[in-house]
Amino acid sequence: MTFGKIYEKTRIWILLIIAAILPFAVTNNYWLHILNIGGIFAICTLSLNLLTGCTGLFSVGHIAFYGIGSYTAAVLSVKCGVPFLIAVPCAGIMALIFGLVLGMPALRLKGLYLAISTLAFGEIAYRVFLNWESVTNGTRGILGIQAPVFFGINFRSYNTYYYIVLIFLVMTVVLTRNLIYSRTGRALLAIRESEIAAQALGVNTVGYKIIAFAASSFFAGIAGALYAYEVHMIAPESFVSTESITVLAMMVVGGIGSISGSIAGAFVLTMIPEVLRSTGDIRLVLYGAAIVAIVIFAPRGLGGALEWLDHLLMGNHKKKVREEE
Amino acid sequence: MALLETKKLGINFDGLVALEDVDFAAEEGKITAVIGPNGAGKTTFFNLVAGFYTPTEGSVHFGGKDITRLKAYQRAEIGIARTFQNINLFKDMSVMDNALVGLHSRAKSNVVSSMLRTPAQRREEKALREEVMSYLEFMGLADCAQEKAGSLSYGMQKNLEIVRALALRPKVLLLDEPASGLNTQDLDELSGRITNIRDRGITVVLIEHKMDVVMSISDRIAVLNVGRKIADGTPEEVRSSREVIEAYLGKEDE
Ligand SMILES: Nc1ncnc2c1ncn2[C@@H]1O[C@H](COP(=O)(O)OP(=O)(O)OP(=O)(O)O)[C@@H](O)[C@H]1O
Ligand SMILES: [Mg+2]
Numbered sequence: 048m049t050f051g052k053i054y055e056k057t058r059i060w061i062l063l064i065i066a067a068i069l070p071f072a073v074t075n076n077y078w079l080h081i082l083n084i085g086g087i088f089a090i091c092t093l094s095l096n097l098l099t100g101c102t103g104l105f106s107v108g109h110i111a112f113y114g115i116g117s118y119t120a121a122v123l124s125v126k127c128g129v130p131f132l133i134a135v136p137c138a139g140i141m142a143l144i145f146g147l148v149l150g151m152p153a154l155r156l157k158g159l160y161l162a163i164s165t166l167a168f169g170e171i172a173y174r175v176f177l178n179w180e181s182v183t184n185g186t187r188g189i190l191g192i193q194a195p196v197f198f199g200i201n202f203r204s205y206n207t208y209y210y211i212v213l214i215f216l217v218m219t220v221v222l223t224r225n226l227i228y229s230r231t232g233r234a235l236l237a238i239r240e241s242e243i244a245a246q247a248l249g250v251n252t253v254g255y256k257i258i259a260f261a262a263s264s265f266f267a268g269i270a271g272a273l274y275a276y277e278v279h280m281i282a283p284e285s286f287v288s289t290e291s292i293t294v295l296a297m298m299v300v301g302g303i304g305s306i307s308g309s310i311a312g313a314f315v316l317t318m319i320p321e322v323l324r325s326t327g328d329i330r331l332v333l334y335g336a337a338i339v340a341i342v343i344f345a346p347r348g349l350g351g352a353l354e355w356l357d358h359l360l361m362g363n364h365k366k367k368v369r370e371e372e
Numbered sequence: 373m374a375l376l377e378t379k380k381l382g383i384n385f386d387g388l389v390a391l392e393d394v395d396f397a398a399e400e401g402k403i404t405a406v407i408g409p410n411g412a413g414k415t416t417f418f419n420l421v422a423g424f425y426t427p428t429e430g431s432v433h434f435g436g437k438d439i440t441r442l443k444a445y446q447r448a449e450i451g452i453a454r455t456f457q458n459i460n461l462f463k464d465m466s467v468m469d470n471a472l473v474g475l476h477s478r479a480k481s482n483v484v485s486s487m488l489r490t491p492a493q494r495r496e497e498k499a500l501r502e503e504v505m506s507y508l509e510f511m512g513l514a515d516c517a518q519e520k521a522g523s524l525s526y527g528m529q530k531n532l533e534i535v536r537a538l539a540l541r542p543k544v545l546l547l548d549e550p551a552s553g554l555n556t557q558d559l560d561e562l563s564g565r566i567t568n569i570r571d572r573g574i575t576v577v578l579i580e581h582k583m584d585v586v587m588s589i590s591d592r593i594a595v596l597n598v599g600r601k602i603a604d605g606t607p608e609e610v611r612s613s614r615e616v617i618e619a620y621l622g623k624e625d626e
Contacts, residue, residue, distance in 0.1 A: 222487040229486030229493065230472075230479045230500075233465070237473045240462035247422060247456075248540060249448035249477030258483055 051362030058357070066213055070206040079205035080277075081321050082314075086212040087273045089313035090219045092297040093306065094266030097223055099295070100304040101232065102259040103239030104154075105162040108169025109267055109294050112142040114176060114286030116268025121189040121275045122182060131195030135215075135272040142268025143261050145172075150260030154253055169288050176283040188282030192275050208277060215273055216310075219266055224306055226262065235259055236304075300341050301348050308350020315341075315349060374433075375400040375575045376452075376544050381420055381430035382599075390416045391599045394430070398544065398592075403566065403576040405586045407610075408596035409619065414579045415457055417596065418546050421577075422454045423447040435543070449477045451543035455533040455550060457579070463522030467513055470521045470532055471504040474539025507535045511565065527554055534565075544575040551582045563589050587611065595619070 073079055095109045116138035123129035123137055153164045176183050183189065194203035195211065202208045226232050234255045237245040242252050275281050293316065301312025319337050323330045345352045374397035382392040391413040398404040406414050419425045421432055423444035431440040439447060453474075462470050479500055481493040508514045511531040516524060521532060530550060537545055547566070551559055559582065567589050570576050580586045586593065587607045594604040597619040603610055610616055 225489050226483065226487050229489075229497070230476060230481050231483050231486045233469055233473050234476055236465055236469070237462050237476075240464060241460050243424065244456065244460040244462065244536075245473065246424075246444040247448060247454050247460075248474050248536060249445050250473065251445050262483060 049362060051360065054360045058360075063217075067210075070209050076205055078321075079209060081318060083205060083209055083212050083277050084274075085314040085317040086209075086216045087270050087277060088294065088297060088317055089216055089310040090270035090273065091267050091294055092301065092309040092313040093219050093223050094263045094270065095294050095298050096301075096304065096306070096309045097226070097235070097266070098259050098263035100298055100309070101227060101239060102235040102256060104256060104259060105158065106165040106263075107162050107291050107295060108149075108165035108167070108172070108288070109263075110286050110288070110290040111169040111172035112146060112264040112267035113271035113274070113290075113294075114172055114283075115145050115264075116142045116271030117275045117281050117286070118176060118183055118189070118271075119268070120272035121192050121281050124192050124275070125189055131276065135269060138272035138275075139265045139268040142271065143265040146260045146264025147257065149264075150257050154256045154260075166288065166291075169291050173283060173286055173288065176286055183283070186283065188280055189275075190280045192279045192281070194276060194279070212273055212277070215269065219269070220306060220310070223266070227306070231255070231258065296338055299348065300338055302345075302350030303348065305348060305350025305354075307353045308348045311349040311353060373400055374398060375435060376421065376577065377433040378417075378421065379431050379433065381417070381427055381432065383416065383420060383425055383428050389599055391420065391596075394596070394601050396594055396601065396604075398575055398577050400575050401570065401573055402591040403570050403578055403589055405578045405580060405590040405593040406596060407580065407583075407586055407593060411598075412596040413599045414596055415548055418454055418548055418577075418579065421447075422452055422546060445477075448540060451541070452546065453537035453540040453542035453544070454546040455530075455537050455548055457548040457552075459526075459529045459533060461521040461529055461532060461536075463520065465521060466518050467508065467521055467524065467532060468501070468504060468517040471507060471535045471539050472500055474507075474536040475500050475504060475541075478539075478541055504535075504539055507538045510538070510568075511535045512561075527558055530554070538569070538574075542574060544577060545569060546577045546579075548579045549581060550578070551580055551585050559585060 069082070070079060073082065091109070091113050095106065098104050098106055119138040119141040120134045123134040124131070129137070149165070149168050153161055156164055177185060194201055194208065196202065200207065202211055234245065234250045237248070237250055238252050238255060245252055297312040297316045298309055300316060301308030301310070319334055320330065323333050326333060341349065376398040378394055378396045381394040381396070383390055394417065406417060408414055416425065420427050423442055423446070427440065431438055433439065434450065434452065439450070462473065479496055481496050485493040505514060505517070508517055511534055513528060513531055513535060516528065521529065524532060530553070534547070534550060550566070551562055554562060563585055566576060566578065578586070578590065590607055592604065593607055593610040595602050595610060595616050602619055603613045603616045605613070
């Protein structure tokens with residue numbers, strides 16, 4: 048067996064093993080926290096990728112669904128004593144419902160108009176988090192979100208909660224990947240490529256756009272819930288509009304439509320600001336420069352670069368060359 | 373019996389009459405050509421039949437039912453497939469995936485069964501791929517199933533348009549200038565394929581400027597000129613109609 052073949056057969060397992068032993072290598076609590084946040088944002092970016100990357104529907108208010116999931120989980124957990132394994136799916140479903148509420152009217156809109164309405168929705172959601180005191184506690188936020196406990200193990204510490212995030216990330220990857228390579232996924236991609244042709248082939252484009260909105264907001268809601276349990280307290284400022292732009296940037300840097308890219312984009316853009324923390328005020332400029340550099344040097348995003356590396360390791364880069372021309 | 377019929381069909385765009393008073397019938401299992409000079413309203417006619425435009429007057433009937441109110445995707449579901457004059461493929465998707473979208477309304481798996489890859493979903497997916505492969509083979513595209521649709525040559529892209537429409541398992545297939553831009557050798561192949569499609573029982577409606585193709589394979593021909601139907605009949609009848617000669621055949625090779 049050649050190296051390429053062995054690599055092709057084992058790469059998924061190697062990746063999973065590395066992911067599984069990472070908390071033993073990264074012992075610094077601060078960096079473990081950053082890793083967890085990266086994983087949570089990876090789920091959020093994957094969800095945006097379904098909507099914007101695959102279906103071509105521009106959303107610049109995605110953090111609203113993440114926030115709705117976050118608040119749903121926090122309220123259920125702190126005020127109602129609902130356990131983690133019920134609160135998290137509920138958060139996803141709540142976000143999904145709001146996805147439908149936004150999706151149905153918004154789908155009459157196209158391109159920029161849709162983008163603006165999602166932006167407005169994000170802003171409204173933020174105002175609600177801020178002002179609906181009786182439920183959200185306003186600016187004070189919701190405190191005391193207890194970490195989940197399974198089999199007598201408390202998943203409070205970063206290096207244990209890491210595994211919960213990892214499991215959810217892997218599930219999200221598997222589910223969205225399955226979706227993209229299915230009848231539904233092809234319908235979504237077809238809508239992105241040509242709505243007219245999709246209709247001519249029997250795709251109910253309105254129906255599938257709503258499905259895209261629903262599925263996308265569901266996973267964003269799950270990510271939000273995981274965030275609530277990671278930080279134990281949530282407040283409105285985590286869900287401001289610029290966060291939506293950050294998620295959008297993660298998707299673009301990762302490569303539109305790419306699963307591995309969305310994950311890479313989320314981790315890289317979560318880490319860059321932390322790496323640059325020592326540089327002080329110039330940090331934001333460097334952050335922006337890094338994004339521009341990635342977009343310029345990897346036109347198909349980090350996902351495209353990873354794919355290239357993948358082909359190289361598998362040893363069939365000839366296939367790659369043909370694709371480039 | 374007429375499978376597809378239009379009655380007094382007409383549409384105007386902001387006052388500009390693009391199509392008026394068109395009575396048309398396509399016999400089941402036959403090839404009916406729609407010809408006419410540039411701008412005659414042929415593509416507009418297809419858009420009305422396929423549900424992309426709403427007529428300002430008249431109606432469209434399919435299998436005896438009035439389908440004028442149905443949306444485009446619903447008309448596809450009941451078996452009306454079309455190709456596009458200006459190729460309209462899913463460029464960034466593979467040839468295979470393009471064709472698989474054609475089978476969309478014939479498949480059942482939904483969001484949940486897809487995400488979970490249930491055994492039924494996997495079985496269905498395998499069957500879909502086999503079916504699509506047979507259409508790709510028929511149109512000579514089997515070897516490039518994994519290529520991106522946008523990377524195919526012009527002729528192959530035109531063929532993929534037909535594959536996609538065939539994957540819909542249509543009762544009637546609307547072909548909008550499938551022969552444009554093809555060389556003579558490809559033309560013969562195309563003619564053979566279109567008659568083959570008809571012989572499988574699919575009703576074909578064919579818009580085409582290439583008269584040798586039209587005359588050799590059509591069972592009936594309808595002629596449009598500036599939005600009106602000016603003649604219809606067998607190829608012989610149409611060929612000898614004075615009105616047609618004046619309106620159209622005189623400038624056949626423009
Ligand atoms: N959406 C539209 N809006 C306005 N006018 C239109 C529209 N679609 C078609 N038309 C007009 O209708 C007329 C008929 O156009 P159509 O494309 O149907 O012609 P055609 O017979 O297919 O011509 P060709 O042989 O060049 O393809 C043209 O004058 C065109 O400008
Ligand atoms: Mg035309």
